[in-house]
Amino acid sequence: NAGVTQTPKFQVLKTGQSMTLQCAQDMNHNSMYWYRQDPGMGLRLIYYSASEGTTDKGEVPNGYNVSRLNKREFSLRLESAAPSQTSVYFCASSEAIIGERGRQPQHFGDGTRLSIL
Amino acid sequence: AQSVTQPDIHITVSEGASLELRCNYSYGATPYLFWYVQSPGQGLQLLLKYFSGDTLVQGIKGFEAEFKRSQSSFNLRKPSVHWSDAAEYFCAVGATMYSGGGADGLTFGKGTHLIIQP
Numbered sequence: 001n002a003g004v005t006q007t008p009k010f011q012v013l014k015t016g017q018s019m020t021l022q023c024a025q026d027m028n029h030n031s032m033y034w035y036r037q038d039p040g041m042g043l044r045l046i047y048y049s050a051s052e053g054t055t056d057k058g059e060v061p062n063g064y065n066v067s068r069l070n071k072r073e074f075s076l077r078l079e080s081a082a083p084s085q086t087s088v089y090f091c092a093s094s095e096a097i098i099g100e101r102g103r104q105p106q107h108f109g110d111g112t113r114l115s116i117l
Numbered sequence: 118a119q120s121v122t123q124p125d126i127h128i129t130v131s132e133g134a135s136l137e138l139r140c141n142y143s144y145g146a147t148p149y150l151f152w153y154v155q156s157p158g159q160g161l162q163l164l165l166k167y168f169s170g171d172t173l174v175q176g177i178k179g180f181e182a183e184f185k186r187s188q189s190s191f192n193l194r195k196p197s198v199h200w201s202d203a204a205e206y207f208c209a210v211g212a213t214m215y216s217g218g219g220a221d222g223l224t225f226g227k228g229t230h231l232i233i234q235p
Contacts, residue, residue, distance in 0.1 A: 004160070040126075040227055041227060042121075042207060042225040042226055042227040042228055043161075043207070043223075043225040044225075045223070045224075090160055090161070092161075106161075106163075106223060107163075108153075108160035108161040108162075109160050110158075110159055110160045111158075111159075111160055
């Protein structure tokens with residue numbers, strides 16, 4: 001199926017370890033996003049990328065870095081994992097391009113379930 | 118800043134009964150509004166969206182939503198629910214992320230968990 005692919009689906013880390021969550025989309029979308037989902041909190045935006053080569057902070061960027069490697073791929077890195085980063089992480093993409101508002105919907109991957117001990 | 122409130126954390130409905138999930142938003146301009154559904158262990162799937170025009174919006178799976186500007190609401194409805202509708206439902210408002218008019222992010226409500234009774 002075409003869409004947004006996230007790897008890995010599950011991961012357990014120890015505090016202080018680093019890892020990169022991978023995301024790729026094959027819909028030729030310009031914009032890509034990383035969200036985290038926590039119980040009772042809904043989804044919160046971590047970082048987004050309006051186009052290849054650009055990234056911007058969202059609502060909760062602390063402790064994360066991102067790379068928009070090319071138009072297809074947008075990775076999220078935890079440099080030194082903390083228990084507070086235990087969450088489900090969703091990558092999303094959309095048709096929206098700079099200057100165009102409202103061109104959602106956003107297409108979501110199935111998520112990466114990350115536990116940090 | 119924009120915000121979304123879904124007042125009901127859980128809702129239980131009998132199979133075949135009608136459904137209404139509430140959503141209220143706060144946004145300074147014309148909002149772009151969305152409803153998503155999330156089944157257990159899955160990502161989010163778009164049910165419907167409102168950008169402009171007709172305030173009653175039809176979506177997939179028999180859902181509809183009505184935009185009421187005077188009430189700042191965008192409630193989701195379905196005339197007759199099926200057991201397969203049991204899931205988490207999220208309302209979201211779209212807004213420009215920065216003044217340069219770049220990509221729109223979404224602000225989500227905290228979700229409503231729908232339980233279907235046989």
